[in-house]
Amino acid sequence: MADTRRHRRSAKAVKESLRDLNxxxxxxxxxxGAKVELKDADxxxxxxxxxxxxxxxxxxxKLAGLHPATMTGVLDRLQRGGWIVRERDPAAADRRAVTIRATRDRIPExxxxxSGMNNRMDKVCDRYTEAELEVIADFLRRTAAAGHDSAVELGGG
Known part of the structure; x- marks a missing residue:
């Protein structure tokens, strides 16, 4: 009984921490986004x-969970900003089919x-063993999958 309560408290603390992280x-x-002039969806x-x-x-x-009409606007903005290129897919039956590719010249930006966040995350990870990092990575993958499944469920799909 006491173990169950402690587990529930610990699980609640994890969920609260995830909310803070979010x-x-x-x-x-x-x-x-403000620094690089990109909207969240972009x-x-x-x-x-x-x-x-x-x-x-x-x-x-599909990956982004966006309606195709919304995706057109996102892609237009990304292309205007020089972040992506749209390339015709010569192998596709539909001649309108395009492939989206990121341009490499803006990635260093x-x-x-x-870089500040990446450096801070390196310092956080340095505090954990390889085995602990594997557990954390597994937890985060499972959490991301739960978030994906919940988004699909809420979207009616």
Whole structure:
């Protein structure tokens, strides 16, 4: 019984910490976006393209959880800002099909703006063993999956 209560308290503390993390990352993203002139949705999509390689607009919309019409506006802004290029897919049956690719010349700008956070995260990670970092990474992956599943559920899909 006492173990169950302690576990519940610990789980509640983790959830509260995740809420705090969410708030702080939202604030960081807002400041970051202002520095590089990217809206939240634009930054999310650019990050997805950078992490997952060239993507079709439809695949990117699905990953980002955005409606295709919204994705068009995001891609237009990213292209105008020099963050991405749209390339025709010669292998596609639909001649309108394009692949979205991040431009490499602006990526160093992102790293520069985020260098403070990256350095702080390096210091945080230095405090943990490799085994502890593996547990933390597993927890964060599972938390991200739970967030994804909840977003899909709320979206009715």
């Amino acid at each position: 708030t702080q990352l939202a604030l960081l993203n807002r400041q970051f 930054w999310n999509c650019l990050d997805l393209v950078n992490r997952h390689g060239p993507l079709s607009a439809g695949a990117l919309a 992102l790293y520069q703006v985020l």
